[in-house]
Amino acid sequence: MVEPMMARTLGGIRSTLVFLLVIVGLVLFIACANVASMLLARGMNRASEFAMRAAMGAGKRGLMVQLITESLTLAILGGLAGVLVAFWGVDAIKAVMPESIPRGQLIQVNGKVLAFASVVTVVTGVLVGLAPSLFAARSDLAEVIKHGRASRGGGQSRLLSGMVAAQVAIGFVLVNAAVVLAVSYANVIGQTNNFSTEEVLVANLALAGPAYEDSDARNAFYDDLLARVRRTPGVERASITSKLPLRGGSNGGVLIRDEVFDPNTQGGLVEYTFVGEDYHEAMGIPLLSGRTLEKRDLELAAAQIREDTTFVELPVVINRAMAERYWPDSDPIGEIVRPYSPVEYFRGQVVGVVENVRQWGPERPAIPEMFFPYTGEVWGTWDMLLTVRASGDPAALASLVRETVRSLDASLPVPAPYTMARVLEDTTAGRRFSMLLVALFAVTALILIVAGTYGVVSYAVSQRTHEIGVRMTLGAAKGNVAWLFLRRLAFLVGPGLAVGVLGAWGGSALTGSLVYGISSLSPLHMAGAAGVMILVATAATVVPVARATGVDPLEALRVD
Numbered sequence: 001m002v003e004p005m006m007a008r009t010l011g012g013i014r015s016t017l018v019f020l021l022v023i024v025g026l027v028l029f030i031a032c033a034n035v036a037s038m039l040l041a042r043g044m045n046r047a048s049e050f051a052m053r054a055a056m057g058a059g060k061r062g063l064m065v066q067l068i069t070e071s072l073t074l075a076i077l078g079g080l081a082g083v084l085v086a087f088w089g090v091d092a093i094k095a096v097m098p099e100s101i102p103r104g105q106l107i108q109v110n111g112k113v114l115a116f117a118s119v120v121t122v123v124t125g126v127l128v129g130l131a132p133s134l135f136a137a138r139s140d141l142a143e144v145i146k147h148g149r150a151s152r153g154g155g156q157s158r159l160l161s162g163m164v165a166a167q168v169a170i171g172f173v174l175v176n177a178a179v180v181l182a183v184s185y186a187n188v189i190g191q192t193n194n195f196s197t198e199e200v201l202v203a204n205l206a207l208a209g210p211a212y213e214d215s216d217a218r219n220a221f222y223d224d225l226l227a228r229v230r231r232t233p234g235v236e237r238a239s240i241t242s243k244l245p246l247r248g249g250s251n252g253g254v255l256i257r258d259e260v261f262d263p264n265t266q267g268g269l270v271e272y273t274f275v276g277e278d279y280h281e282a283m284g285i286p287l288l289s290g291r292t293l294e295k296r297d298l299e300l301a302a303a304q305i306r307e308d309t310t311f312v313e314l315p316v317v318i319n320r321a322m323a324e325r326y327w328p329d330s331d332p333i334g335e336i337v338r339p340y341s342p343v344e345y346f347r348g349q350v351v352g353v354v355e356n357v358r359q360w361g362p363e364r365p366a367i368p369e370m371f372f373p374y375t376g377e378v379w380g381t382w383d384m385l386l387t388v389r390a391s392g393d394p395a396a397l398a399s400l401v402r403e404t405v406r407s408l409d410a411s412l413p414v415p416a417p418y419t420m421a422r423v424l425e426d427t428t429a430g431r432r433f434s435m436l437l438v439a440l441f442a443v444t445a446l447i448l449i450v451a452g453t454y455g456v457v458s459y460a461v462s463q464r465t466h467e468i469g470v471r472m473t474l475g476a477a478k479g480n481v482a483w484l485f486l487r488r489l490a491f492l493v494g495p496g497l498a499v500g501v502l503g504a505w506g507g508s509a510l511t512g513s514l515v516y517g518i519s520s521l522s523p524l525h526m527a528g529a530a531g532v533m534i535l536v537a538t539a540a541t542v543v544p545v546a547r548a549t550g551v552d553p554l555e556a557l558r559v560d
Contacts, residue, residue, distance in 0.1 A: 034452035035291035036128040051402040071129025079121035098429030168496025176529035187517035196284030201394035203417040237282035237389040242274040253340025267340035290352030300378035316348035322368030454541035
């Protein structure tokens with residue numbers, strides 16, 4: 001197999017990083033639209049100031065430079081504050097970042113990052129000040145001086161409305177992404193694993209050195225260790241294995257019945273796992289038919305290895321996936337399995353069938369698997385893992401397990417034991433981390449959208465105060481006034497949601513690779529995201545609408 005070094009370095013995280021980069025860009029766009037709309041509204045309220053400056057000789061270019069300078073100053077101040085937050089934020093993210101992310105602990109705020117952020121800050125400052133400066137430069141000087149304010153031009157109103165609609169559209173995309181990632185994570189965690197998690201404790205074992213070069217010495221150590229652990233109070237079952245579910249493993253091809261090896265074809269891969277007696281019972285893996293490996297199977301394999309390491313006959317347990325692939329219409333018990341090799345260095349007889357467990361992570365289906373006695377070392381030696389099924393809290397057995405290993409050989413390193421729940425948590429850490437980051441960005445976007453929508457609607461209320469007074473003087477009820485602005489909100493949110501649906505559809509190629517068990521375009525979840533956006537937009541207009549309905553008609557009529 002040949003693959004680029006970058007693919008090996010990044011692994012499967014590349015698509016996730018691209019997805020997060022897009023999410024950050026969308027949040028940045030919302031922030032820009034938010035600030036630009038506020039500056040535009042503020043600039044329209046400062047129309048008389050600009051008119052006076054223009055009357056005193058200030059040119060349009062000077063007014064544009066002034067507004068862009070003001071927005072750029074705000075951007076720089078915000079950028080400086082952002083640098084301080086970035087140092088803290090990177091440390092906070094690294095604290096919860098899973099170890100599976102390549103080179104994650106090397107992430108830092110360095111010169112290149114600061115240079116990139118500085119460029120983005122300056123460009124952002126110029127862009128958000130561009131629209132207010134253009135409208136200020138194009139204002140009718142005579143009308144502003146005459147009325148003391150700028151007229152409510154259609155261009156400004158359409159731009160403000162478009163910014164709100166754009167924020168709603170992007171907010172919908174972010175909320176929908178957060179929802180489908182959360183549901184995907186729940187699907188991964190909630191699916192049936194066919195092994196116990198909270199009850200099983202695991203300890204890594206690594207026998208090395210001259211004392212363990214002989215297979216009999218290794219087997220004697222494991223026998224003694226298991227005997228002592230099984231006598232420990234609180235232990236129901238104990239065994240050893242060469243690998244755990246969800247963590248990958250080793251595999252090879254097999255031959256059954258009258259099949260012969262063909263070097264020009266690739267045999268179907270089967271996982272090889274080497275276990276002791278009671279392994280499946282300790283792990284909580286259900287037995288479907290036949291039996292699991294027993295002590296006599298281990299002794300038989302060990303005896304054959306003493307005589308000859310070039311060929312052994314072994315009892316093997318297979319999983320349901322292997323039984324369904326190779327013996328779909330018959331009982332596999334008693335069937336013979338041989339290696340997909342020109343040399344028949346082992347022959348296994350099926351003695352039992354157990355339920356499937358996923359070997360290569362919780363999001364990949366189980367593949368055929370064979371369980372051999374660990375004493376059949378025709379493949380060489382393996383670092384083994386001790387699996388302990390506890391009757392109570394397995395964490396309470398951790399120190400006892402380590403002490404038991406040290407009592408047999410104080411020189412052996414024994415890392416802190418962990419539960420199978422920890423294994424499941426570690427294998428889903430990347431998905432959980434992505435979900436939390438997207439949720440954080442979505443919440444940030446919603447806060448910005450609330451602020452932006454509130455500012456635009458408040459500005460609309462202030463600009464129509466005189467109109468509200470006239471309407472109420474002529475008999476309009478408060479409900480009619482409230483409906484005036486809620487209808488305007490609907491005209492903003494509706495198109496925004498429509499564009500958001502198109503955006504979600506366009507981004508489904510990216511999000512589709514990150515979801516599990518659902519569609520990235522699920523109508524139910526999109527409806528939930530739309531409901532969130534409607535609720536957020538409505539909440540942002542509560543205070544401005546309440547202010548509009550509370551206007552005193554007499555005071556409003558005095559407003560020119």
